Amino acid sequence: MASEYKTMKGQDFDRGAFESLLRRKVFLWQSFEPYGAVKGLFDYGPPLENLEAEVINIWRDHFIRHEKMMALKCSMLTPYEVLKTSGHVEKFADFMCKDPKTGEILRSDHLIKDVIEARLKSDKEARGEKIEETVEDPKKKKKQAKAAKGAVKLDDAVRKEYEHMLATLDDCTGDDMGALIKKHDIRSPITGNEVEPPVSVNLMFQTQIGATGKEPAFLRPETAQGQFLSFQKLLEYSDSQLPMASACIGYSFRNELSPRAGLLRVREFLMAEIEHFVDPESGKRHPKFNSVRDVKLPLLDRKTQNAGDTTPTITTIGEAVDSKLVDNETLGYFLVRIMQFMQKIGIDMTKLRFRQHMANEMAHYAVDCWDCELFSSYGWIECVGCADRSAFDLSVHEKATGTFLKVREPLKEPVKIEEWVAQLDKKKSGPKLKKNQAKVEQTLLGLSQEIKEKLSLEMEKEGKIVVAVEGVEGGKIELDKEIVSIGRETRVESMREYTPNVIEPSFGVGRILYSLMEHVYWTREGDAARSVMSFKPTVAPIKVLVVPLQKDVKFAALMAELEQRLDEEQLAYKVDQSGVSIGKRYSRNDELGIPFGITIDYESLEGKGFTLRERDSTKQVRASMDEILEAVVKMCKGKEAWEGVVKRLPVFEGKEE
Amino acid sequence: MASEYKTMKGQDFDRGAFESLLRRKVFLWQSFEPYGAVKGLFDYGPPLENLEAEVINIWRDHFIRHEKMMALKCSMLTPYEVLKTSGHVEKFADFMCKDPKTGEILRSDHLIKDVIEARLKSDKEARGEKIEETVEDPKKKKKQAKAAKGAVKLDDAVRKEYEHMLATLDDCTGDDMGALIKKHDIRSPITGNEVEPPVSVNLMFQTQIGATGKEPAFLRPETAQGQFLSFQKLLEYSDSQLPMASACIGYSFRNELSPRAGLLRVREFLMAEIEHFVDPESGKRHPKFNSVRDVKLPLLDRKTQNAGDTTPTITTIGEAVDSKLVDNETLGYFLVRIMQFMQKIGIDMTKLRFRQHMANEMAHYAVDCWDCELFSSYGWIECVGCADRSAFDLSVHEKATGTFLKVREPLKEPVKIEEWVAQLDKKKSGPKLKKNQAKVEQTLLGLSQEIKEKLSLEMEKEGKIVVAVEGVEGGKIELDKEIVSIGRETRVESMREYTPNVIEPSFGVGRILYSLMEHVYWTREGDAARSVMSFKPTVAPIKVLVVPLQKDVKFAALMAELEQRLDEEQLAYKVDQSGVSIGKRYSRNDELGIPFGITIDYESLEGKGFTLRERDSTKQVRASMDEILEAVVKMCKGKEAWEGVVKRLPVFEGKEE
Structure with a gap:
């Protein structure tokens, strides 16, 4: 249930007049105008640059200083290997279809969605049903209008199929989408041309470090990876005390193939990202949660969305966490702090909501995710993502590099552990195994408890065992009980090692600034030409x-x-x-x-x-x-x-x- | 005359201990350590990140707010064409020699300098002369030591040739350097191998915008170009009143081929650049110059350097500008403001000087240039460049794009201008010239005064003229006095158009921060292990x-x-x-x-x-x-x-x- 966007005084919003003000007062413009202007790149003039500086200073004070976060500055240039491990080389991509006649490039999912939604709308018209207004982007409306060909009734079965398609589109592979495009004769809504099958296009800007060609690199798509790779330094700085949080304000890049929607989809953007590291066994509690327990938030949860509703429920964060609507205290604490930040900079609180991600929207490793969305003339726009990334990133980097990216802490009570141990008698085995000794030792250490148990039975029976050892002749080796003993042993463990989980509030600064500008814009009663930008004195440029x-x-x-x-x-x-x-x-x-x-x-x-x-x-x-x-x-x-x-x-x- | 670097308390500076503190307290480290760390890229930890934020806020207050500069944020991604026009595609390059056996890449000028300086030093040793200490970088010393082979006396003629070579090295082309390397058998000081001839390597990071391959781009090497291309917006914002200044705090990139010297030579760096636009006919006076006239600065001018001296003269900026030592008031005003900024953030004023560029150091279009240099254990390092870029940049962008990048202002007194005018009688010429009429008109308008004068004589004599016109058959056209009149006319000009000149103070933030950290570092009397960073309370993290x-x-x-x-x-x-x-x-x-x-x-x-x-x-x-x-x-x-x-x-x- 979308409502038309109104100004803070309840007036109809005239985007043309608003954009004209931004141009006239030099808030922003497309970069490199004398060279024809580049889409998706914007320069900020004095009013917006100063506004950004004020907003960033408030962010620093509200998060970094007040929450004692560890501020980091990480490099934007990022080696290929880092983003290979993080999954961005493979997954930070969109499927695209090319219109072979015009060369225009269309995002495959957008293409399908635009065309199918248009057909469903035209079907509803033909059936005389009420058309729900779910589309808020005027440009999208235009595309749909073009794609639709008046009121055309669909077969009931086709209608069902279309509805199912839209609901499951996010789970489609490129091939799936290719099949759908073919089966349903989906064409470019702009030209009516058939399009080429979807191809995956990575959205990172590629370059290389040095002149040797041996160091391919990307401009980072998020600041997070730099923070994860600084984990050891962070741990050192905070005396290994968790929870701890780092924060990075910096630029990221996304090589949008056809940028639109002004400041909302850009190729170069400022982010403010927090990585909050917690012990997963702590229940992700937050020490300051009680201080915010009674704060009320507008929460639009998954269930409500599934029921086709978009009305958020106003709930205290205490209730939301108690009822597990919001997964844990830390996530809940951040939702409140995000809302308070928005309030400080002058965001209209009636144009703010928190929307929970649907299951298929989340990264596969994410536990829960809530977006802080701001309402503007483009509809509800994600401005802050607040995700629980679990232990994913630290784990994959540790695996890829062999660097220890865990917390080691003394156990309160040392624990006794009884386990199977296979031990080589080095003195006796040396002459027999010779250069293979180290390899055998390594292999024995790496065997699982189950295998060790089996081998102990074999040893008891046969007096010898055969073990597969990589790199020795024949690939396996015979070991007798003279040189190997296998048995149950008890040891005392006094340390615990664990990979922290990460809760990540991630702010898109440009989107927040754009929403803020729409939120504070209005015109004097009786004189639409006299417009006002009601910036709070604290942020006014x-x-x-x-x-x-x-x-x-x-x-x-x-x-x-x-x-x-x-x-x-x-x-x-x-x-x-x-x-x-x-x-x-x-x-x-x-x-x-x-x-x-x-x-x-x-x-x-x-x-x-x-x-x-x-x-x-x-x-x-x-x-x-x-x-x-x-x-x-x-x-x-x-x-x-x-x-x-x-x-x-x-x-x-x-x-x- | 270099002196050894001492701490603020006059103690010997132990760079090892200092760097160990920076590591221990997580001030900074090479980026992506788990992946092997990338040279020339650094991450800042909490102390340095916060220090930077404090320093930037002081910079904003000192320059942007106090001087009412127009803050800009310009894109880092920059289209190829922009940097082609600015000259960076051609000239932002270094000549490199490859060691074919190791693959190591050496900057050609550094290679020649290192080897020849070492030979001269060894010659002096052989002659028993006192060796002047001109080399301040310990790593360079080491290279020289390797390149030298004990005390070897040179012929007087060779010695002279070498000295001349060093003095003129900056003017050498790649071929020149190749010839020198061959003639003087200059080899890698590290391996002793012969090197390949110099090749020019551009130092910008290249990438492309979009997926079509039609939009090659670079990461900008300076923020300046974005500011020049915003000129029209700036003029609008300041109601066309000059002088006006823009300021941009942002990242620039330089793909150093073999980065060294820590934070002083990095691939990704924060700059704070000011472009101050003045009317060249105003004498580049500055309205606030009188308020700083009596401030004293340590100035090391060109003449002193030519005489082989490095002792700056302490002069008031008033005297310096009056005597034309510093070219103009605006440049002088900025030198003072730069010094005051350095003082505010806690730079040691005994470790600051302004050094004038030698003629061969400046860009060909620059009028005068002074660097603010800070002294550190790496020697005197350029931290702020303060150059007069004249009208160069605006002119070339205007020429390349056809965009009007000038100031238009009403003349106080309209002026009468008497000049030759060649005018086409359009009615009569239409039937005769047909589709060529516009081309002829254009050509006539573009003729110089001298040519028009000649043509008027020809017309008087022959009753017709022949004019070369591009794009017509035969390349020229005959015009008789029926359709063209040529004569002296008087017109009144009430507007003036001019391209402003630009004075550009350009700050390297990382270098300033590094110097600051060295300047405030010392150890407690009697206990070298107890070190202190004496940051001013205003900037302390x-x-x-x-x-x-x-x-x-x-x-x-x-x-x-x-x-x-x-x-x-x-x-x-x-x-x-x-x-x-x-x-x-x-x-x-x-x-x-x-x-x-x-x-x-x-x-x-x-x-x-x-x-x-x-x-x-x-x-x-x-x-x-x-x-x-x-x-x-x-x-x-x-x-x-x-x-x-x-x-x-x-x-x-x-x-x-």
Whole structure:
């Protein structure tokens, strides 16, 4: 049940007008415009770059400092072998179909989904059924519209088959999809051409390190692998105490084949990823869980989605974890902290939900996964993934490199272990086995308990055993009881070794920034041309607009004093002394989201203070420079709200236009 | 005249011990260690990552906010064409020689320099001359030692030739170097093998955008090009008012073929680059120059270097610009601001100098260039380049793309311009020229004043002219006076168009951080094992160490209160409650550079406050929690010094060990 996207004031959202503002005020643009602009690459101009810096600083404070996470910076260039082990070489790929006549490349799953959804919709139309609005992306709607050919009724069996296809599409291989495309005559919705069969295309940018050609490498698709490979350093730094968490703010890359949807699908993007390492036997409890237990979250769980519903349930995280809706305390704690972060930066809380991954959405090793989704004119968009990656990554890297990537900790109580042991008498076996001795010893050590037990019976019976040993002549070797003893032995184990599990909140910074910009955008009542970006003072790219009433040298000295004071307070400010009216100057700077304006007028020259104007309400107070600066500093640090300032300082009833 | 590098306390610097500290405290390491570590790629651990974040925030405040620069974020992935135009495809390359037997790759200029310097040194030895110590890199020394074969006297003529070679090496082409290597039998100093002739190898990482193969791209070698291509947006944002400056903090890449010298030569590095656009006819004056006129800088100019001296002159920037030692006010202003930034982050001012580029070091388009160099155990290292790039970049991109990359501004006084004009009578010429009319018109417009003057004489004489026109049959066309008139005309020009010049301060963040770490490192008198990193409180990665006297549940409540207060003040802190003595705990955390320690002891439980310990002096004061927190907050914001705190609060004479 999707609703049309509305602004924070409940107005219809005009994406054209919004995008025009972003362009006009130089928030962002496609990179390399003079060279024809590259899809999926964006440059940020001053308003967005500064917004990002503010948001990142809040993220650092909220997560890294407050949670005592270990900040890491890992390399973007990543050797082939690392991403081979992590599975990205094989699996970080999309199946693509080429339109042979135009050369256009279509994602195979998107192609099938677009065409089949369109046919189902047209079937419903033909049957006179109500059409559920499940598609939120206007561009997708257009594609579907093209793919549909009016109201065409399908056979009941075909309709069932189509519905089943959509439900199971995520589990299809490339060949499966190829068969579906052929069987159902699925063609490019744009040209109507038949397409070539799906081929797998890796989505990483490839390059090479050095000039020898011996070091193939990729630009990383996520920051996580660098963090896993730093595991030993992290453990050292935290004195081997778990839980521990690392955090990395850095760029990742995805060579999208046909990027669309602006900032939501880009080829180069900033991520902020946390890897929280826990002992799997601890039940993944979190020491601070009780402090957030009563916080309520909008949770859209798997069951609800399966029932075709998209209404989240508002639940306290305590209940959600108690009922196992959310798998464990650590995951639950992070969901709350993610929501609190979003609130801090000014995300509209009515446009936020947590959606649980469906079973087929998760990586095969993942235990549970919740996305924090933000609602925008593109629909609900995943902005933070919060997954339990289990012990997968550390295990595969350990296996591939032989590096010890486990935690070793003393057991509280040493435990006695009784087990089968096969032991070589080195003195006696040396002359007999000669150069094979080490190999035999290695083989015996590696035998399982079951095999050792069998061999002990064989030894008892025959007085000798035959063991397969790699690398010896004939591939096996006979060992008699003179040189090998097999029996039950008891040893005391005082250490425990385990691979930690990892819970990973992963933030897509660009998507969050884009959603934030949509969330704070609105237009003044009765004048759609006067738009406002209501950034919170804590994140606003510029904090203060300074406007002298008009161009007059009399203001110069006071202006200089005010500017110096703003500089000393480290407030980013802008001066607008162009010739137009004060109202117009405020209005055009509202588009930059500057929260506060200070006006210098002729009364200021008489020592009667300045006016301080708040962007959203356009209300003003009049006070001394000291009082105004104190209020602005407090509000920009989030330590006072405008509502408080209005109560403290005398309201000024000037007209703005 | 190089001096041996000493610590801030004048002690001999032990690089081994220093590097061991960096490893032990997880400041940094080579990336991907479990996979064998990749040269030239480094990961930062928590201390260095946080240090970088603090330094970047100071940079943002010092430059972007204070100077009202326009912050930009530009893409790292850069299309081939952009870097073709900028000259990087052709010139961002090194000549390399391969050792055919080992496959090792040597930079040709380094190879020649190493070998010839070694021969000259050995000659001096043979002649009994004093050997000037010009080599500061210990690894290089080792190479030279290998290349030299004891004391071998050279012919006077050969010696002269060698000296000339070194002086002119930077101007050599690859072929030149190949000839030198052959003529002087220059071999690998490591193996003694003959090497293959120099080949040019581009140092950019290459990749491709999309899957079509039609969009070759590089990882950018500098952030500058993205800024130049954003020129129109910048101009828009600043209402076409120059001077204006953009700033970009971002990663650049250089595919070093054999990286060495740790953090000083890496393949992936953070830069902070400013592009300051000025009107070349303004004399490159800077509006704030007078505010820094009297600041003194250590300047090592070209003349001094030519005389073989390396002692900088301490001069005020006012004098330096007046005497044209530094080319202009803008360059001068930035030199001062760079120095002030270095001071803010804690660089040792006795280990900083500005060195002017020699004529052959500069890019061909550069007007003047000064490097801010920091002294470390690797010698004097360029950490900031401050170059005047003139109008080069904007001009070449405009030429390549046809995009208007100039400033257009109204002239104060419109000017009358008298000039030759050749005009086509369109009505009459239409029937005669037909489809060629537009081409002819274009050609006539493009003719120079000289040619028009000649043609006017021809027309007067012959009554017709012959003009070469591209794309018409025969390549030229006859035009009679019926359809073309040529004469002197006067027009009034009210606009001026010009390409701004660019002054570019470019910061290598990794090099600055490395130098900073060396500058603040020292060891306690009498105990070389107790090392200290004296980070300023403003940049220290962790601000406070909390140490309860010993493990005792009685401290729990006070600890919790203190931790909450530290959190509220947004101070990064660390708790060390391990069993060892307080002295040991302080001492091992001095290695992390934590400036302040708060001890909770039994007197704290009696309401007698806490002790606050300062890292460098190890002095302590005793005061209430409020007083201590107030002092720490002020010191971490740079608003109070420890010297002041000691005067305000009662000194505590506890012993530390």
